[in-house]
Amino acid sequence: MNLILFDTHIEDFYPFTFTRPVSELRAGAFTIAQKWKAYGKNLKVCYKTHESLQEKFPFVLENDNLVVPSELVPTKSLVSKVNDLLNNQALVHQGEILAIRLGAEKISNVPGATAIKDYINDIEEIEYDGAVYWLEQVTDLFTQAGQYLTRDISLFKGKYNTDPGNYCKVLGKELIIKKGAEVYASTINTTTGPVVIDKGALVMEGCNLRGPLYIGEGAVVKMGAKIYGPTVIGPHCKVGGEISNSIFFGYSNKGHDGFLGNSIIGEWCNLGADTNTSNLKNNYGEVKRWDYKTQDYQGSGLQFCGLLMGDHSKSAINTQFNTGTTVGVFANVFTSKFPPKHIKSFAWMGEDKEDKFNLEKAYEVALRVMERREVPLTDADKRLLEYLYNNAK
Known part of the structure; x- marks a missing residue:
């Protein structure tokens, strides 16, 4: 499964995100991206980030994609629910989008997307009632x-x-x-x-x-x-x-x-x-x-x-x-x-x-x-x- 880690608030994490996407910040012993790969089932990570970082941290689009906000710090329970999503389904928590599973065509139809909510049209929402941890500021x-x-x-x-x-x-x-x-x-x-x-x-x-x-x-x-x-x-x-x-x-x-x-x-x-x-x-x-x-x-x-x-x-x-x-x-x-x-x-x-x-x-x-x-x-x-x-x- 192709996991797209989507940066939407990269400026909140300067100066460290001058040189890396938010998901490459070290939140504990591992980076956020490393945690997704460790908890997930054969997840391949790529990045939707600032244009200056995109060459070093490539964006890849495949037929089947999970799109996740970079600031979301994964847990075992959360990743399990994300892995269970079907195509055109979104996992949400108290109005916040945690993940969307989309085909390549649906993502390509919104080339200027600056937030995950830009992909939300005609999506079935599934509520997640577990604990959710966000990286809200660099400190x-x-x-x-x-x-x-x-x-x-x-x-x-x-x-x-x-x-x-x-x-x-x-x-x-x-x-x-x-x-x-x-x-x-x-x-x-x-x-x-x-x-x-x-x-x-x-x-x-x-x-x-x-x-x-x-x-x-x-x-x-x-x-x-x-x-x-x-x-x-x-x-x-x-x-x-x-x-x-x-x-x-x-x-x-x-x-x-x-x-x-x-x-x-x-x-x-x-x-x-x-x-x-x-x-x-x-x-x-x-x-x-x-x-x-x-x-x-x-x-x-x-x-x-x-x-x-x-x-x-x-x-x-x-x-x-x-x-x-x-x-x-x-x-x-x-x-x-x-x-x-x-x-x-x-x-x-x-x-x-x-x-x-x-x-x-x-x-x-x-x-x-x-x-x-x-x-x-x-x-x-x-x-x-x-x-x-x-x-x-």
């Missing part, structure tokens, strides 16, 4: 991380270990250690939520880990790290210092001391030694953060909100980020002062002024960084980066 990735991680436990199948050995101390019983993972002389507390250490991950000596927590494939937790859940350390990340309720998508580094709390870090980022983020205002008030739609700061509804950093951005040693700071993609921050709370994509943020990163230099850095992890920088990547460079926000 849901850390505020809802505990729920996501608790539900994700059922997706870890096959053989795994529950005793790390190597002079570790484990509290509670919700520990999963996948094949090839190594944990040395650390404490792991699962009484507050599950802890999953995926295959090939390494937890060095003296770490204190508190669930809910996911440590991704090939990730490294460096000596003496303190990690408070709910937290997600994505694949091939390297982390150290103190981390609380934060999300790393993958291939990013925070390898040294410094505090990161209530934050989201995209892919291919690097936080220099002793980079710190403030996640709470001195007056304990609501944190404002940059809104890309209004081009102004808006209330986040949160008392705790730290750093939102897009892909390939970096900070120098001793960088201090204020509460609710948003950094675009490919930004470089190297100032001893507090940088602005909104840093544009490709910004070259120095001590006294902000310049723009040269695009060819950005390619060179990305190529060098990605080669170290044996990941290619493709021509499609370059075309996307050129678009983002010319439309930097």
Whole structure:
């Protein structure tokens, strides 16, 4: 079955959806797209997304299609009901469309569709009475991380270990250690939520880990790290210092001391030694953060909100980020002062002024960084980066 994940509110999830569809955001241990494939029966995923992303994340139309909003976070029960849909049927919940099953002709007849409701003509609606989880704003990735991680436990199948050995101390019983993972002389507390250490991950000596927590494939937790859940350390990340309720998508580094709390870090980022983020205002008030739609700061509804950093951005040693700071993609921050709370994509943020990163230099850095992890920088990547460079926000 062809599953079309349809983006309708991609701007609500900037800066992370500058470089990926909404369904490729990491909502817990897995991306939304990965969850659909894990729960579904032979679902093949494709994307209806912003034109700048469509080459890298292709749209495919087949004779039989399921169309689903990207912001819908799947559960086993929901996916089962979606799989049961017949042609020209829609699954709905309290007036919201969860999924529609359509033939290619019906989709082709609405080429300019900007929302799933555009396909709703002559459709039989079936009410779904189970629990429904939506990704409504980007900060849901850390505020809802505990729920996501608790539900994700059922997706870890096959053989795994529950005793790390190597002079570790484990509290509670919700520990999963996948094949090839190594944990040395650390404490792991699962009484507050599950802890999953995926295959090939390494937890060095003296770490204190508190669930809910996911440590991704090939990730490294460096000596003496303190990690408070709910937290997600994505694949091939390297982390150290103190981390609380934060999300790393993958291939990013925070390898040294410094505090990161209530934050989201995209892919291919690097936080220099002793980079710190403030996640709470001195007056304990609501944190404002940059809104890309209004081009102004808006209330986040949160008392705790730290750093939102897009892909390939970096900070120098001793960088201090204020509460609710948003950094675009490919930004470089190297100032001893507090940088602005909104840093544009490709910004070259120095001590006294902000310049723009040269695009060819950005390619060179990305190529060098990605080669170290044996990941290619493709021509499609370059075309996307050129678009983002010319439309930097």
